[in-house]
Amino acid sequence: MDTEITVRVDGVPRRLTVDTRTTLLDALRERLGVTSPKKGCDHGQCGACTVLSGGQRVLSCLTLAVTQAGAQVVTAEGLASETATTDEAHEQRHEQRQHEGTHDGTHAAGRCLHPVQRAFIDCDAFQCGYCTPGQVVSAVGMLDEFARGWPSAVTSGTEAPRLDRAEVAERMSGNLCRCAAYVNIVPAVQQAAEASAARTSEGAAGTGVAR
Amino acid sequence: MTFLSDTEAIGRDLPRRDGAAKVLGSATYAFETPLDGAVHLHPVQSTIARGRVTELDTTAAEALDGVLAVLTPGTAERLASTDDRELAALQDEEVGFRGQIVAAVIADSSEVARHAAALVRVGYEQAAHETELRADRDDLYTPESVNPDFPSDTAEGDVDAAMAAAEVTVDETYTTAMYHNNPMEPHATTALWDPDGDGFLTLWDSTQGVHPTRTTIASVFGLDEDRVRVVCPYVGGGFGSKGQPHVHVVLAALAARALPGRPVRLALTRQQMFSLAGHRTPTIQRCRLGADKAGTITALAVDVVERTSRIKEFAEQTGLPARTMYASPNRRTTHRLAALDVPVPSWMRAPGECPGMFGPEVVMDELAERLGMDPIELRIRNEPDVEPGSGKPFSSRNLVGCLREGASRFGWSERDPRPGVRRRGDWLVGTGVASSTYPVNRMAQSTATIRLEGDCYVTEIGAADLGTGTWTTLPQIAADALGVPVSRVEVRIGDTDLPMASVAGGSSGTTTWGSAVVEAARAFRARYGTEPPDGAEATGSVGDPDQKYAKHAYGAQFVEAHVNVDTGEVRVPRLLGVFAAGRIINPRTARSQFIGGMTMGLSMALHEDSVLDPRTGHVVNHDLAEYHITANADVDVVEAHWLTEHDPHVNAMGSKGIGEIGIVGTAAAVSNAVWHACGVRVRDLPVTLDKLLPALE
Numbered sequence: 001m002d003t004e005i006t007v008r009v010d011g012v013p014r015r016l017t018v019d020t021r022t023t024l025l026d027a028l029r030e031r032l033g034v035t036s037p038k039k040g041c042d043h044g045q046c047g048a049c050t051v052l053s054g055g056q057r058v059l060s061c062l063t064l065a066v067t068q069a070g071a072q073v074v075t076a077e078g079l080a081s082e083t084a085t086t087d088e089a090h091e092q093r094h095e096q097r098q099h100e101g102t103h104d105g106t107h108a109a110g111r112c113l114h115p116v117q118r119a120f121i122d123c124d125a126f127q128c129g130y131c132t133p134g135q136v137v138s139a140v141g142m143l144d145e146f147a148r149g150w151p152s153a154v155t156s157g158t159e160a161p162r163l164d165r166a167e168v169a170e171r172m173s174g175n176l177c178r179c180a181a182y183v184n185i186v187p188a189v190q191q192a193a194e195a196s197a198a199r200t201s202e203g204a205a206g207t208g209v210a211r
Numbered sequence: 212m213t214f215l216s217d218t219e220a221i222g223r224d225l226p227r228r229d230g231a232a233k234v235l236g237s238a239t240y241a242f243e244t245p246l247d248g249a250v251h252l253h254p255v256q257s258t259i260a261r262g263r264v265t266e267l268d269t270t271a272a273e274a275l276d277g278v279l280a281v282l283t284p285g286t287a288e289r290l291a292s293t294d295d296r297e298l299a300a301l302q303d304e305e306v307g308f309r310g311q312i313v314a315a316v317i318a319d320s321s322e323v324a325r326h327a328a329a330l331v332r333v334g335y336e337q338a339a340h341e342t343e344l345r346a347d348r349d350d351l352y353t354p355e356s357v358n359p360d361f362p363s364d365t366a367e368g369d370v371d372a373a374m375a376a377a378e379v380t381v382d383e384t385y386t387t388a389m390y391h392n393n394p395m396e397p398h399a400t401t402a403l404w405d406p407d408g409d410g411f412l413t414l415w416d417s418t419q420g421v422h423p424t425r426t427t428i429a430s431v432f433g434l435d436e437d438r439v440r441v442v443c444p445y446v447g448g449g450f451g452s453k454g455q456p457h458v459h460v461v462l463a464a465l466a467a468r469a470l471p472g473r474p475v476r477l478a479l480t481r482q483q484m485f486s487l488a489g490h491r492t493p494t495i496q497r498c499r500l501g502a503d504k505a506g507t508i509t510a511l512a513v514d515v516v517e518r519t520s521r522i523k524e525f526a527e528q529t530g531l532p533a534r535t536m537y538a539s540p541n542r543r544t545t546h547r548l549a550a551l552d553v554p555v556p557s558w559m560r561a562p563g564e565c566p567g568m569f570g571p572e573v574v575m576d577e578l579a580e581r582l583g584m585d586p587i588e589l590r591i592r593n594e595p596d597v598e599p600g601s602g603k604p605f606s607s608r609n610l611v612g613c614l615r616e617g618a619s620r621f622g623w624s625e626r627d628p629r630p631g632v633r634r635r636g637d638w639l640v641g642t643g644v645a646s647s648t649y650p651v652n653r654m655a656q657s658t659a660t661i662r663l664e665g666d667c668y669v670t671e672i673g674a675a676d677l678g679t680g681t682w683t684t685l686p687q688i689a690a691d692a693l694g695v696p697v698s699r700v701e702v703r704i705g706d707t708d709l710p711m712a713s714v715a716g717g718s719s720g721t722t723t724w725g726s727a728v729v730e731a732a733r734a735f736r737a738r739y740g741t742e743p744p745d746g747a748e749a750t751g752s753v754g755d756p757d758q759k760y761a762k763h764a765y766g767a768q769f770v771e772a773h774v775n776v777d778t779g780e781v782r783v784p785r786l787l788g789v790f791a792a793g794r795i796i797n798p799r800t801a802r803s804q805f806i807g808g809m810t811m812g813l814s815m816a817l818h819e820d821s822v823l824d825p826r827t828g829h830v831v832n833h834d835l836a837e838y839h840i841t842a843n844a845d846v847d848v849v850e851a852h853w854l855t856e857h858d859p860h861v862n863a864m865g866s867k868g869i870g871e872i873g874i875v876g877t878a879a880a881v882s883n884a885v886w887h888a889c890g891v892r893v894r895d896l897p898v899t900l901d902k903l904l905p906a907l908e
Contacts, residue, residue, distance in 0.1 A: 019322045030251075030321055035243035036236025038447070040395045041481040045835040048395055076236040117234035121226055124799050127678025127807060129233030130396040130447030136234055154844075165847075173844040176835060178395045178448050179678050180810030181803060182846040 005069040009034055010078025018065045024058075024073070025049045027065035036077040036133045040176070047175030050134040050141070051075050057141025059174075076133030079114040079140060116140050116192040123188035127179035135175045139189045142171045143196065163193055214859040215729065220690040220697040221864065224799045228682045229445070238445045241417040242399035246474040249401070250279060252466045253324035254459070254483065255314040255331045257306045260342065260828025261552040264304040264313050266334030272316055277323035280469055281331065282315045287465050291433025296522040297555045298431050300461045306335065307522035308554045309828035310486025312458060317466050317475060340552035343825045344518045346384070346495045351516060351547040354526040358562055361528050365600065368541030370499070373510035377501025380510075381577045385498060385570030386895045387878075389518075389821035389830075390491040391484065391838060392559045394677075396447020398488045399478035400460050402467035410434075410471075412464060414441045419454045420714030421673050421707045427456050428464060444705040446677035450811070451558030452489045453677070454716040459487055485833035489557030490821060492518045494529050496570035500578045501541075506592045508578075511539035513571055515546045520555040524548070527556070528563030532648055532875075533571045535763070538595035552828055558716060560811060561871035564649055572645035572879030573894065576886070580630075586644055586883070587614050587623065598761030606760035606860035609791035610646060613767035616854060617644070617789040621769040631890035638773040638782070641888025647766030647788070647876035651722065651867045653756045654713030659727040661689065661735045662748040667701050668693055670731070673712040674704040674724045678807075679870055680800030681720060687796055688725045688864055692732030694741075710750065718764075718868030721796060722861065726753040729863040760860045764867040766790040768809065768876045772884035779900030779907055781885060783813055784847040786877070791854045793867035801869055805851030808873020813849075814841040815874070816881035820897050 006015045009032060016031050025042075028034040028051075037060050040048035044062040051060045052074040060073075116139045119125070126132040146163060154170045155161040168186045177185065215221065232238035239245075257264070269281040280286070287301035300312055314331050318324035353363050374380055401415040412434065418424045421441040429436045446453060463477040479487055494517045501510035513533040519525050530544035559565070579586035591611050597604055618624065626642055627633070633640040659672040670689045676682045681704060690697040703709055713723050730751025739747045756762075771785040788809050795801045818839035821830045832838045851873070858865050878896055886892050891906045 019320065021322050022320075026321060029243070033245060035239070038236070038240075038396070039242075039478065040397065041835045043481065043834055043836065045481075046395065076234065080235055113231065113234065117231075120234045121230040124227065124803050126230075126233055127680075127800075127803055128395065128446060128448040129229065129238055129678065130240065130394070132233045133236030166844075169843040169846070173842040176395065176840060176842060178393055178450070178811075178840060179803070180807040180814070180841060180846070182810065182841070182843045183806055183849045184803065185843065 003066050005066060007068050008072045010075055020066050022065045023061050024063040024065045024068050025060035034075060036075040038130050038134060047138055048131045048134040050138045052137055052141055057138050076136045080112055115195045119188040119192040123184045125181050125184040125188035127181060131175060131177045135185060138172060138175045143193055163190060214865060215691055215863050218691050220687040221796050225683055225797055240396055240445050240447050241401055241415045242476055242478045244401045244415040249474040249476050250317055250319060251321040251324040252463060252475050252477040253316050253328040254312045255328045257309060257311045257313050259306055259335045259337045260309040260340035262306050262335050262337040264333060265336050267314055268332035271330040272327035275323060275327045277319040278327045279317045282465060288468060290431050292431050298458055298461045300458050300465060308552055310554060312462060315462055317470060340828050342551050342553050342823055342828045344493055344549055346516045348549050351549055354524060354546060354548050357526040357528040357546050361531060364545045365534055366543045370510045370512045370541045370543045373541035374499060374501045377509050378504045379581050380501045381574050382499045383574060383894055385496045385573060387494045387566040387569050388896050389493045389823060390559055390819050391821050392450040392452035393840060394448030394450055397479045397481060397484055398459055400463035401474055401476045402463040403474045404467040404471050406471035409438060412439045416441055416443055416460055417446050417453055418443050419449045419675050419677055419716060421705060422711045423714045424456045425707045428460060431461055441707045446675055449677045450560040454558045454714050457488050481835060482833045485830045486554040491559035492527050492556040494566045498570040498574040500574055502578060506582050506584050506589045508537055508539045508593045510541045512543040517548060518553060519548050519550050520553050521550045523555045525556045529567040531563045532567045535599050536648060537593040538599060560874050561649060564875045568876045569879050572876055573882050576883040587618055590614060590646055601761055603761040606762045607856055607858040609854050609856055610765040612854050613765055613789040613791050617767040617769050617787060621787050630887050637776050639776055639888040641772050641884045643770045643880045643883030643887055645768050645876040645879035645883060647768055647872055649718055649764045649872035649875055651762035651861050652717035652719040654719050654723040656711060657713045657723045657727040658710040658750060658752045659731040660710050660748060660750045661731045663743050663745055668695060668699055669701050670728055671703045671709045672724050672727060673707055673709040675715040677715055680797055683800060684721060684796045685728060689728050689732060692729040718870045721866050722868055723753050725864050726862050727751055757860050762861050764792040764872050766872050768880040770880040770884040772881060772888050774885060774889040774903060776907060779903035781817055781898055783881060786813060786849045789852045790872060791856045792869045792872060793856050793858045793861055794865035795853055796866055802851050804869050805873045806849045809849055809877050810841055810846055812874040812877020816878035817897055
């Protein structure tokens with residue numbers, strides 16, 4: 001059975017017809033050509049398909065597209081254009097030219113990266129890149145959960161949790177990386193959290209970052 | 212080939228050039244190639260392990276709205292070559308393993324293709340199958356050679372006599388499990404057959420080598436290679452399983468040729484990968500060591516029993532590292548295979564060295580224990596002066612340096628050798644060490660072209676970047692070979708329209724492609740000097756390796772293991788590796804490869820185990836929920852260091868290859884550390900709590 005829905009994907013309203021069996025992941029990748037979220041297992045076991053829906057991280061392979069009618073879905077690609085200010089964008093473009101040498105048609109150039117994305121590049125928190133968009137989105141969602149005081153399985157006692165290695169590793173364990181960049185992903189997430197904390201004014205109590 | 216001694220770009224910590232594309236998700240992987248009118252392909256797999264298909268009822272599948280075609284042995288085209296039976300998709304009714312492709316559906320959407328595949332009714336005439344590997348099987352045989360072309364057996368001196376005469380001996384059997392590569396990107400191919408003229412096949416394939424894939428597929432279909440193009444700018448991991456095309460590439464091409472002009476997309480599901488994309492055979496390794504009381508080894512033997520598929524032989528070279536690792540006047544290595552009704556095994560990160568440094572490095576620890584000797588000192592005592600077997604001098608060998616540097620960094624000197632005596636809270640604590648090694652491989656062919664386009668030196672070679680950093684490191688090599696800033700070099704890789712490149716396998720990529728790039732740069736400068744005109748172009752190819760030397764990389768792996776006294780749970784809070792792998796082209800991407808390999812070794816040590824049910828021939832834990840690989844929370848501190856090593860004999864860059872050595876030895880170091888923690892010697896991987904609990908009670 002086919003159903004017509006509208007989903008806002010990376011800020012753009014997209015109208016599409018989906019088989020009611022279609023997952024959000026397949027709707028994005030196969031109907032809309034939005035291939036930033038990846039299919040690694042199709043069973044919610046690897047996290048490569050992670051997107052934000054209504055600001056929360058969800059596994060798009062376990063989400064039926066029809067449930068997302070009217071939803072705001074953000075992929076890793078959408079995180080980039082959402083954030084940077086003009087100044088930051090200029091600075092990043094300059095930095096990226098430095099990083100990338102001159103010109104290479106196969107590489108994204110001049111994009112305004114999210115702090116998490118910049119931290120992933122800085123920390124070399126990936127190799128093959130296939131799990132990376134999911135890791136990046138998951139980190140963004142996770143940092144928001146953390147800021148709202150959500151505990152994790154390794155949070156102890158009643159004190160406000162600190163974003164130490166164990167907290168980050170636990171909260172990022174839904175995203176598998178076979179290249180095993182984990183020991184770079186953890187500091188990347190912490191670095192991004194620090195960068196965000198530095199930008200936010202004094203009000204960031206309870207989000208102390210520790211290594 | 213002369214050594215590049217003035218390096219400006221080589222050795223620099225440059226970020227990945229494809230970094231932005233990867234963090235955005237805009238890097239295009241095989242399945243994602245934007246093409247109009249693409250259709251979807253879904254295989255139907257056998258549910259028996261041996262026999263023949265007697266009935267294929269496709270009526271219900273074909274009746275489904277959106278189904279374009281159902282491919283069966285009755286409808287699929289005849290292939291030009293079926294010599295490789297793994298690749299002979301839909302050519303006959305025979306079933307050689309459970310999960311083999313017996314039909315496939317092409318449909319407008321992935322949902323319909325999958326639904327229709329489930330509606331294909333398959334009847335079988337089932338034959339008795341066998342999948343169980345045991346050392347006492349009576350049908351074991353000696354393969355003609357082991358991967359890729361090493362002798363199956365070697366013998367020097369008299370091991371049995373030396374064992375009988377030795378003051379201290381160890382004779383134990385070790386096993387490694389069946390493993391699946393499980394790259395995060397499932398194996399995928401988008402195929403398009405353009406029927407114009409004689410026809411032209413384009414494959415956007417997730418592969419570690421576009422040119423080798425083209426050669427294989429052209430041969431299977433009887434096409435001239437110039438009528439096939441393979442494109443792959445990014446690979447979502449491979450670890451060997453994308454080193455050679457598997458049957459799904461043939462299936463996608465078959466489907467494309469059945470629907471000329473329509474792009475056909477095929478991505479294996481995670482479950483399908485467990486039978487169709489290769490795996491590492493389980494191994495049984497009987498390891499024997501004899502030594503005098505001072506720790507000098509007098510006898511060394513490794514006898515390997517492993518599995519291959521009845522339809523195609525792959526003989527993992529598990530006994531290989533024991534041939535050259537330590538000195539011994541008496542030595543024997545053997546490989547015996549059981550050809551069973553299982554999916555076809557293939558390359559997985561460090562085939563041979565990875566499983567083949569488990570038994571041999573645990574047995575060294577056991578010998579050290581019996582001698583009352585430090586395991587590092589035992590290894591150092593048995594350093595060979597020249598390569599055992601060949602007698603060749605080593606181009607460089609810094610195993611001792613790695614062990615000493617690692618010991619210093621790890622704090623080994625404070626180690627109490629007694630097992631099971633350190634307790635912190637509910638945890639028993641231990642440390643262990645193992646050596647690591649990997650050969651310096653160079654492929655015979657690869658060619659690069661360098662062309663000046665405006666201000667930019669464009670370097671073209673059909674190489675692959677599976678996360679290894681090729682996009683970033685080849686420009687560094689080209690820049691130094693040309694004597695220009697790295698920002699003026701652009702590379703183009705991953706396409707058969709570019710000059711021929713060898714497979715990214717055997718840690719040979721940088722050695723082989725880098726050598727071709729250096730040759731091209733030298734030809735360029737020789738022809739045009741330092742003032743080349745726009746459009747100036749030169750080509751160079753990899754030369755023959757220097758055969759005078761034995762060339763290997765070495766490493767030392769150190770592990771701290773904690774074993775819970777109540778549950779037997781094992782945690783590894785610290786992994787430390789020190790490597791001597793020649794010159795490091797880019798410390799950032801190199802470190803990632805080392806720690807990635809070490810972490811995969813940790814995964815092998817503690818988690819990974821493909822459970823094949825002998826009743827059905829089915830890998831029952833065929834997904835990522837049940838085939839456990841390390842997750843973020845399983846990993847704590849992983850440190851990789853390397854020695855400064857100058858080796859002018861390996862190649863112009865002085866690099867040795869680093870993609871595989873990180874996984875070698877890690878599992879042995881974990882097992883050795885677990886023994887030191889709790890006194891239990893685990894000789895069968897993975898090291899799971901059920902193997903520790905009985906002794907902890």
